[in-house]
Amino acid sequence: MDFPYYPINDFGPLMKGLVIGALGILHVFLAQFAIGGGMLMCYFQWLASSGRCAPARQFIDGFFKFLVLVSFILGAITGVGMWFTSIQISPRTIGMMVGDFHWVWAVEWTFFCLEIVAGYCFYRYGTRLDDAARMTLLVLYAVAAWGSLFWINGILSWQLTPGRWLETHSIWDGFFNPSFWPSLLYRTLVSMTIAALVACVVINAMPRFDRERRTILIHRAAHFLLPMIFMPVLGVWYLMSWPAESRAWVTGGSPAMSMFLAIGVGSSLLVGAYALFAIWWGKLYINGATATLLCALALAATAGGEFVREGARKPFTVRDVLYSNSILPGEIAQLRQVGSVSEDPFPLRDAADYPTQRLQLGAKVFRLQCSICHTMRGVNGLVELTGSWSDDQRRLMIAQLQRTKPFMPPFSGSAVELESLVQLIAWEAAGRPPGATDATLDAETLARIQNWLDEAGTLPASGHSQN
Amino acid sequence: MLSMFPIGLPWPTVMYLVLYIVTLIIHVVFMNYVLAGSWYLVSISLFERRTADQLPSLVAGTLREWLPFMLSAAITAGIAPLLFVQILYKRNFYTANLLLFHRWMAILPVLIVAFYLLYIWKAKRVQAWPRLITFPLGLLTFSGFAFIAWSWTENHLLSINPGAWAEHYADGDMMYRSREVLPRLAVWFAGSFPTLALVLGWQLWYLQRDVPDEETVGRHRMSLLALSGLITAAIAVALYGVALPPEVREAVTGSMGWPYVFLAGCGWGVQFASWLQIRRSPRLEKIWLATASAGLLMTLVGVAMIREIIRWFRLDGNALFPLHEQSAGVGGLPLFLVFFVVNAALVAYCIIRVRRGLAAGASAS
Numbered sequence: 063m064d065f066p067y068y069p070i071n072d073f074g075p076l077m078k079g080l081v082i083g084a085l086g087i088l089h090v091f092l093a094q095f096a097i098g099g100g101m102l103m104c105y106f107q108w109l110a111s112s113g114r115c116a117p118a119r120q121f122i123d124g125f126f127k128f129l130v131l132v133s134f135i136l137g138a139i140t141g142v143g144m145w146f147t148s149i150q151i152s153p154r155t156i157g158m159m160v161g162d163f164h165w166v167w168a169v170e171w172t173f174f175c176l177e178i179v180a181g182y183c184f185y186r187y188g189t190r191l192d193d194a195a196r197m198t199l200l201v202l203y204a205v206a207a208w209g210s211l212f213w214i215n216g217i218l219s220w221q222l223t224p225g226r227w228l229e230t231h232s233i234w235d236g237f238f239n240p241s242f243w244p245s246l247l248y249r250t251l252v253s254m255t256i257a258a259l260v261a262c263v264v265i266n267a268m269p270r271f272d273r274e275r276r277t278i279l280i281h282r283a284a285h286f287l288l289p290m291i292f293m294p295v296l297g298v299w300y301l302m303s304w305p306a307e308s309r310a311w312v313t314g315g316s317p318a319m320s321m322f323l324a325i326g327v328g329s330s331l332l333v334g335a336y337a338l339f340a341i342w343w344g345k346l347y348i349n350g351a352t353a354t355l356l357c358a359l360a361l362a363a364t365a366g367g368e369f370v371r372e373g374a375r376k377p378f379t380v381r382d383v384l385y386s387n388s389i390l391p392g393e394i395a396q397l398r399q400v401g402s403v404s405e406d407p408f409p410l411r412d413a414a415d416y417p418t419q420r421l422q423l424g425a426k427v428f429r430l431q432c433s434i435c436h437t438m439r440g441v442n443g444l445v446e447l448t449g450s451w452s453d454d455q456r457r458l459m460i461a462q463l464q465r466t467k468p469f470m471p472p473f474s475g476s477a478v479e480l481e482s483l484v485q486l487i488a489w490e491a492a493g494r495p496p497g498a499t500d501a502t503l504d505a506e507t508l509a510r511i512q513n514w515l516d517e518a519g520t521l522p523a524s525g526h527s528q529n
Numbered sequence: 530m531l532s533m534f535p536i537g538l539p540w541p542t543v544m545y546l547v548l549y550i551v552t553l554i555i556h557v558v559f560m561n562y563v564l565a566g567s568w569y570l571v572s573i574s575l576f577e578r579r580t581a582d583q584l585p586s587l588v589a590g591t592l593r594e595w596l597p598f599m600l601s602a603a604i605t606a607g608i609a610p611l612l613f614v615q616i617l618y619k620r621n622f623y624t625a626n627l628l629l630f631h632r633w634m635a636i637l638p639v640l641i642v643a644f645y646l647l648y649i650w651k652a653k654r655v656q657a658w659p660r661l662i663t664f665p666l667g668l669l670t671f672s673g674f675a676f677i678a679w680s681w682t683e684n685h686l687l688s689i690n691p692g693a694w695a696e697h698y699a700d701g702d703m704m705y706r707s708r709e710v711l712p713r714l715a716v717w718f719a720g721s722f723p724t725l726a727l728v729l730g731w732q733l734w735y736l737q738r739d740v741p742d743e744e745t746v747g748r749h750r751m752s753l754l755a756l757s758g759l760i761t762a763a764i765a766v767a768l769y770g771v772a773l774p775p776e777v778r779e780a781v782t783g784s785m786g787w788p789y790v791f792l793a794g795c796g797w798g799v800q801f802a803s804w805l806q807i808r809r810s811p812r813l814e815k816i817w818l819a820t821a822s823a824g825l826l827m828t829l830v831g832v833a834m835i836r837e838i839i840r841w842f843r844l845d846g847n848a849l850f851p852l853h854e855q856s857a858g859v860g861g862l863p864l865f866l867v868f869f870v871v872n873a874a875l876v877a878y879c880i881i882r883v884r885r886g887l888a889a890g891a892s893a894s
Contacts, residue, residue: 066620069627069698135644138604143637145611146626150634153623160615161852165861171608172865172872178605179876182598183883195886202875233860409699 065393068153069408070429075440078151078433083372085147087365089140091256094249094364096133096177097211098257099125100204102286107200111193115282117275122196123189124268125261130185134178152434154388155379163217166237170213177206211249219245222375223303228382244300251289251296252364255333258286259357266350277347287337293330305381307524308374311469319373326366329359376469377522385471385522387434394474394520402475403430416486418500424486427479438490449491456484457507461514468523477511478503534785534838539850541857545616550833552609557829559603561724564678564717565758566596567643567671569725570650574663587746591732593656597647604640616856618688621844625688632703633684636677643673675718682714683707689843708772715765720832722758723800726751727821734813745812752808755821759801773839780842781835789838793831799824 073081106122109115148156160167180203188196216237220227227236261283265276301309312319333356340346348356379386389397403426410429416422428438436442448456459466460480463473473480481503489498535543573589614622626633646669649655655663687693687705697705733747770778782790803821807813 068620068624069694071627071630131648134601135641135648138601139637139641139644142604142608142611143634146634146637149623149626150630153627157615157619157623160612160619161856162859163861164612164616164856165859165865167612168609168865169861169868171605171612172868174605174608176872176875176879178601180879182601183879186598187883187887190890191883191886192889195882198882199879202879206872206875231859407695409695411699411701 065397065405066154067406067408067430070433071150072411072429072433073437075437077435077437077441079372079435080441082144082147082151083365083369085140085143086372087361087368089137089144090368091361091364092133092137092140093211094253095256095260096129096137097204097207097250098253098255098286099129099133099260100200100207101254102257102261102283103129103200104197104204105286106282107193107197109282111197115278117271117279118282120270121261121265121268121279122200124270125264126181126185126188128260128264130181134181152379152386152388155384158380158384159217159221162236163220163233166213166217166233170210173206173209173213177203177210180206208250208253211253212246215246215249216242218371221380222308222371223305224381224383241300241303244296244303248293248296248300251293252360252367254286255290255337256357256360256364258283258337259333259353259360261286262348262353263350263357266348266353273347280348281341281345284337284341287334288342290330290334290337293334297327304374305524307468308376311376312370312374316373316469319370322366322369322373324366326363326370329363329366333359333363377464377471385474387431387471387474389431389471389474391520391522394472397474398476398515398520400476401479403427403479406430415494417496417498420482420500420503421486421489421498423479424482424484427475427483428486431474432483444487445491448487453484453488456487457481457511458514460484461511462518464521464523465518471522472518472520473515477508477515480511480515481508532784533788534834534841538846539854541853542617542846542850544857545613545853546837549610549613549617550830550837552606552613554826554829554833556603556606556610557833558724558728559599559606561721562599562728563596563603564674565721565725565754566592566599566729567647567667567674569754570596571664571667571671574660574667587733587736588729588750591736592729593650595732597644597651600644600647616853617849618840618844619852621688621691624691624694625684628687628694628697629680629684629703629705632680636680639673639676643670643677646670646673678717679710679714682710682717685840686710686713689840691844709769712765712769712772716762716769716832719758719761719765720828723755723762723804723821723825723828726755726758726804727818727825730755730807730813730818730821734815734818737813742811748807748810748813751813752804755800755804756808759797759804763797777839777842781838785842786835786838789831789834791831793828793835796824796827796829796831799827 103122103126106115106118106125110118110122145156180199184196184199184203188199191199216239219241220236220239223239223241224236225239226232227239229235262280265271265279265283271279301312307315312323314320336356341348375381375386377386378384379388382391384390389402403423406426410416410422410425412425413422416425428436428444432444436444436447439445448459451459457480460473460483463470475483489495535546538546569592573592577586577589646666649666650670655666658666683705686707686709687697690707693705730747730751733745733751737745737747770781773781780786800821801824803817803824806817807821810817
């Protein structure tokens with residue numbers, strides 16, 4: 063069996079998912095700002111060229127500089143950073159995504175190129191061009207930016223809802239998966255919202271405008287907040303396109319996930335209510351502080367939404383295809399026979415810290431199977447989660463992991479490896495007592511573990527997987 | 530493998546190799562501009578003559594103006610080879626990334642800081658700052674890009690040495706020490722100057738196309754940059770050749786690689802001769818810039834192929850072929866080709882539209 067072992071890094075007390083989550087939220091926020099920003103610029107250019115809004119042209123030139131400085135630099139580099147971080151967290155997942163969708167990614171790259179060229183042309187020469195040329199560049203920029211969302215959305219939504227791809231392995235079945243359209247439309251509205259809110263901040267920060275002009279511009283920018291009224295419908299449609307188990311996690315099944323959903327929904331509601339009643343209905347002026355606060359709420363909504371989207375895939379990283387610990391469902395039976403780490407070429411970095419070979423084996427099993435979502439003592443720490451359990455309880459719970467917690471993948475190692483992991487947790491929970499020795503494994507215990515493993519089987523709790 | 534690389538390899542492997550090399554060369558042109566350009570900023574900060582009105586020279590001004598865009602283009606152009614390298618050498622690339630970990634991830638904040646510094650360099654008030662400030666600022670900017678170049682070099686060398694992986698992981702070392710690192714880095718660094726000289730040369734030619742001969746600038750400076758870069762690169766290549774294991778060296782100079790060594794060498798010669806001509810000419814002549822461009826293209830293709838031969842010689846190709854075949858089996862290639870053509874046309878249209886718009890604006894005023 064040629065299992066692809068990669069060197070696994072320890073993130074200390076931080077859960078790996080938090081690291082990619084933090085970078086992902088920042089990148090998504092910036093990218094959506096760039097996408098919505100392109101559309102907003104087109105709208106303002108239309109206002110300027112049709113004489114509907116006198117200060118629009120001045121605003122565009124100022125706003126576009128801000129967009130370039132933020133989005134072209136931070137957005138672009140955090141985009142590359144997402145790739146690098148994904149490799150650090152789960153090389154097998156990103157490898158699978160690249161393997162199956164590299165032409166889609168290549169198409170997206172052609173849109174990036176257009177976005178950069180159109181954007182820089184406008185940034186550098188926009189002030190010297192007539193309205194028609196400006197509009198052309200802005201439309202091309204906006205189309206390219208939204209196009210990049212279109213293509214990447216297909217890949218990201220495929221991870222959660224691969225749909226008919228599971229049977230056909232056709233790239234188009236994977237791309238136009240069940241959550242593709244609701245996700246695309248929802249993200250488009252989010253992009254428009256973020257762009258409008260950031261525009262309000264920028265308008266307040268531009269010293270060339272007096273209060274009257276700012277008011278005009280803010281109320282024009284607020285038009286981009288209006289489509290938020292469709293968000294609840296799209297949100298429900300998006301949620302309904304998910305597998306039933308995933309939907310159950312976020313709507314009460316998992317308190318943490320439900321909390322993140324509540325943060326996302328609550329923040330969006332607050333922004334939407336303010337936009338609708340205060341800015342649109344009441345024609346209130348938004349000062350810089352309020353606009354910044356609304357942006358912070360939009361960031362919180364993005365954070366909540368992205369955490370929910372990432373977490374809803376559990377126990378998979380690609381639904382029904384690859385578990386979150388980068389093991390294929392079809393590999394589990396074999397790994398249970400030969401051991402999951404018996405051929406791992408990478409030694410422990412801190413082997414000397416573990417006094418026995420059994421604990422070292424347990425540490426290797428923890429590294430391969432658990433460390434993607436758990437630490438030993440930090441965030442989501444095993445010592446805190448299972449410290450009060452008896453050894454037998456740990457054996458049963460881990461052997462039947464997918465039954466213990468349906469968002470966990472099945473245990474993928476041998477009975478000996480499971481017992482080693484149990485002993486490691488017990489040793490850690492006891493505060494790493496010195497003088498531990500390798501005791502002979504009890505054959506009866508191993509038989510009991512094997513029995514539990516066989517009883518639980520290799521399928522996830524939902525009972526279906528493809529590989 | 531005895532025939533010329535990549536003849537004899539399965540078509541999916543050849544296809545991905547060609548795509549990788551073509552996109553890598555595009556990326557390298559922008560990357561070289563930024564790497565050598567940021568070094569040039571350091572020298573500007575030390576030696577640039579200051580005029581009373583603080584206006585920069587045309588060379589310095591053009592460089593400052595274009596460096597941020599070139600970096601943006603380098604990052605964007607870098608996405609495609611980053612994609613294809615994952616198809617070609619997935620396990621090697623990922624493992625090296627993971628082994629260098631913090632060091633590798635440090636590229637991101639360093640790149641962000643260096644990017645913003647390039648924008649700071651554009652500001653007019655920065656040009657009036659004393660050398661005591663501009664020199665460290667320039668050094669910091671260049672150091673950022675040098676750090677990234679060094680990290681990529683180590684990452685590449687570690688990725689093609691699977692025998693070192695387990696030990697490197699166990700040591701938890703953030704650096705990969707190999708005798709190839711410095712000479713290889715020196716080849717890249719020295720080789721970036723002829724590219725900078727050429728691209729900047731074309732920019733200066735365009736900006737001064739209506740200026741009388743005696744008033745044009747940049748000919749002397751660009752040829753000096755290019756010729757010194759070419760000579761230094763040749764020395765670095767010789768050092769790198771010595772640092773390579775004998776069997777790898779033989780593969781490069783043997784039937785697999787000698788056509789590319791020849792191509793790169795010819796390109797070097799064409800560039801050298803072109804820059805000598807430019808140096809003797811009264812101005813930056815289009816014809817010699819064109820021949821230097823052809824020479825640079827030959828060298829870049831030759832060097833990129835030699836780079837792959839060195840990598841290929843050290844890896845087990847038979848294990849990679851099925852993976853490439855599997856990747857080639859997924860759909861989407863026609864779609865990519867269609868959008869490549871459409872978006873390339875739109876990129877060209879943007880540039881044409883701007884040129885027309887500027888011309889119309891100029892004639893109207």
